[in-house]
Amino acid sequence: MKFSTLLRHLREGSLSVVRNGWMSFASISSIAISLFILGVFLLLTLNVNNLTKQIENQVQIRVFLSLDISREKIEAIGRSIGALPEVSRIRFVSKAEGLEILRRNLGEDGQGILDEYDDTNNPLPDSYTVEVVDPERIAEVAAKIRAIGDADPDRPIRSVRYGQGTVEMLFRVTNAVRNVGLVIVLGLAFTATLLISNTIRITIFARRREIGIMKLVGATNSFIRWPFFVEGALLGFIGSAVTTAVLLAAYNWLVQSLQLEFGLMMIRLVTVRESGLLVAGVLIGIGTLIGIWGSAISVRKYLKV
Amino acid sequence: MIEMRDVWKIYPDGSQALRGVSVLIERNEFVYIVGPSGAGKSTFMKLIYREEVPTRGEISVNGFNIGKLKPRKIPYIRRNIGVVFQDFRLLPKLTVYENVAFAMEVIEAPRRLIRKRVMEVLELVGLKSKANSLPAQLSGGEQQRVAIARAIVNNPAVIVADEPTGNLDPETSWGIMNLLEEIHFRGATIVMATHNKEIVNTLRKRVIAIENGVIVRDEPKGEYGYEI
Numbered sequence: 001m002k003f004s005t006l007l008r009h010l011r012e013g014s015l016s017v018v019r020n021g022w023m024s025f026a027s028i029s030s031i032a033i034s035l036f037i038l039g040v041f042l043l044l045t046l047n048v049n050n051l052t053k054q055i056e057n058q059v060q061i062r063v064f065l066s067l068d069i070s071r072e073k074i075e076a077i078g079r080s081i082g083a084l085p086e087v088s089r090i091r092f093v094s095k096a097e098g099l100e101i102l103r104r105n106l107g108e109d110g111q112g113i114l115d116e117y118d119d120t121n122n123p124l125p126d127s128y129t130v131e132v133v134d135p136e137r138i139a140e141v142a143a144k145i146r147a148i149g150d151a152d153p154d155r156p157i158r159s160v161r162y163g164q165g166t167v168e169m170l171f172r173v174t175n176a177v178r179n180v181g182l183v184i185v186l187g188l189a190f191t192a193t194l195l196i197s198n199t200i201r202i203t204i205f206a207r208r209r210e211i212g213i214m215k216l217v218g219a220t221n222s223f224i225r226w227p228f229f230v231e232g233a234l235l236g237f238i239g240s241a242v243t244t245a246v247l248l249a250a251y252n253w254l255v256q257s258l259q260l261e262f263g264l265m266m267i268r269l270v271t272v273r274e275s276g277l278l279v280a281g282v283l284i285g286i287g288t289l290i291g292i293w294g295s296a297i298s299v300r301k302y303l304k305v
Numbered sequence: 306m307i308e309m310r311d312v313w314k315i316y317p318d319g320s321q322a323l324r325g326v327s328v329l330i331e332r333n334e335f336v337y338i339v340g341p342s343g344a345g346k347s348t349f350m351k352l353i354y355r356e357e358v359p360t361r362g363e364i365s366v367n368g369f370n371i372g373k374l375k376p377r378k379i380p381y382i383r384r385n386i387g388v389v390f391q392d393f394r395l396l397p398k399l400t401v402y403e404n405v406a407f408a409m410e411v412i413e414a415p416r417r418l419i420r421k422r423v424m425e426v427l428e429l430v431g432l433k434s435k436a437n438s439l440p441a442q443l444s445g446g447e448q449q450r451v452a453i454a455r456a457i458v459n460n461p462a463v464i465v466a467d468e469p470t471g472n473l474d475p476e477t478s479w480g481i482m483n484l485l486e487e488i489h490f491r492g493a494t495i496v497m498a499t500h501n502k503e504i505v506n507t508l509r510k511r512v513i514a515i516e517n518g519v520i521v522r523d524e525p526k527g528e529y530g531y532e533i
Binding site for chain 1: 377380381382383388394396398407411412413415416459
């Protein structure tokens with residue numbers, strides 16, 4: 001293709017968007033609306049993912065040791081646990097530290113309850129806090145740690161806790177939300193594609209006469225196709241760009257106005273700065289591709305003589 | 306230039322539009338195709354510009370066996386055949402200039418050449434001053450002139466005109482005929498289907514009459530031969 005021909009296709013495609021004013025408006029609107037819903041779910045999925053990650057980072061195993069074991073034994077246990085490939089970090093929490101953490105967690109309401117305890121009569125055991133590489137396999141790792149204790153005749157590990165049940169439940173819920181979100185997003189992308197290709201088909205149907213005349217004066221099929229590709233891509237691009245701008249502006253406002261409430265619930269929303277590029281890329285990419293694809297299938301239909 | 310050998314055209318619904326037509330049209334001939342409606346004139350024309358393919362038989366236009374042409378090659382054949390219709394078939398949203406330039410853009414002619422040649426052709430058909438008008442702003446005769454300008458802008462060897470005066474009043478029709486004569490004079494082969502008795506009987510050319518899908522008459526300087 002000559003460069004001047006390429007320019008002609010670009011010019012014709014863009015002009016055609018303007019010439020078919022209302023049809024273009026309809027196509028752009030349908031792209032914008034479909035992709036808006038898709039964008040909402042995309043942001044929702046991103047936030048669920050983010051939330052899951054936050055929870056995953058907070059998940060840890062507490063290993064409580066027996067009260068009557070030696071310093072060496074304690075260190076040996078720490079080394080054995082640290083040597084497990086699934087363990088990412090292990091930290092020793094002395095009984096004094098444990099008491100301190102307990103006091104802090106009880107907060108103001110619990111002040112005084114623990115006042116009579118000090119270093120001399122601390123009832124708490126020494127413990128290890130263990131973080132795992134893959135939080136979803138936390139039960140497995142906990143079992144392995146328990147096995148280390150059971151293998152020693154002194155039974156140096158008194159208990160292993162990781163919020164049994166609760167953590168598994170949490171992961172089941174977040175996984176379900178994530179999967180359902182993905183299915184909805186895929187379904188909406190499919191619906192949007194159908195809607196858009198249909199709209200572009202109507203645009204082209206209205207111009208089948210034009211295509212017929214083009215063929216009559218000796219236009220090759222690719223020559224006829226190109227302006228329609230340009231037009232489809234432009235419609236998709238404009239529609240998705242409008243959606244992206246509106247969606248991100250609205251989301252930014254939402255994040256800022258909800259920051260305080262969600263912050264108190266220990267939930268941090270994904271910011272526009274973190275997600276904006278991804279959301280814009282996905283929406284505009286999909287929108288443009290859908291536009292091209294929609295015009296491609298529709299043009300092919302009317303190019304058969 | 307155009308040769309048909311025992312050409313049959315049977316449409317999917319079973320109707321036999323052409324039944325064993327053989328004809329030879331030489332370079333720079335001007336031929337009228339006459340006959341009653343539904344006799345096969347339009348099919349005859351469509352076969353020449355490869356809108357239809359023959360069910361049987363061979364057609365060669367300009368040395369190409371166009372019945373056996375690969376679909377990919379069709380556009381290149383069409384560029385050597387200018388087609389004019391009764392209903393003009395202009396693009397309503399393009400100006401006169403753009404409608405004519407369109408046929409040159411399609412063959413990727415350089416822009417400067419397009420500008421020069423389109424103005425030349427518009428001058429020939431007498432519409433230079435209406436270059437920036439839209440088809441809807443023109444009279445029927447003027448629209449047909451635009452269609453003819455588009456048909457000849459690429460200097461095709463053959464002009465196929467399917468009832469070019471069918472929608473025009475007598476006076477305007479004569480203007481169109483003068484234009485076709487001029488194009489013929491410049492070297493084009495012209496095949497024109499028509500119902501216009503006055504034109505055929507006055508501007509005497511070769512007449513081929515088709516009835517029921519067969520050629521019933523073929524005479525040089527013939528007459529229309531039907532009562533309207």
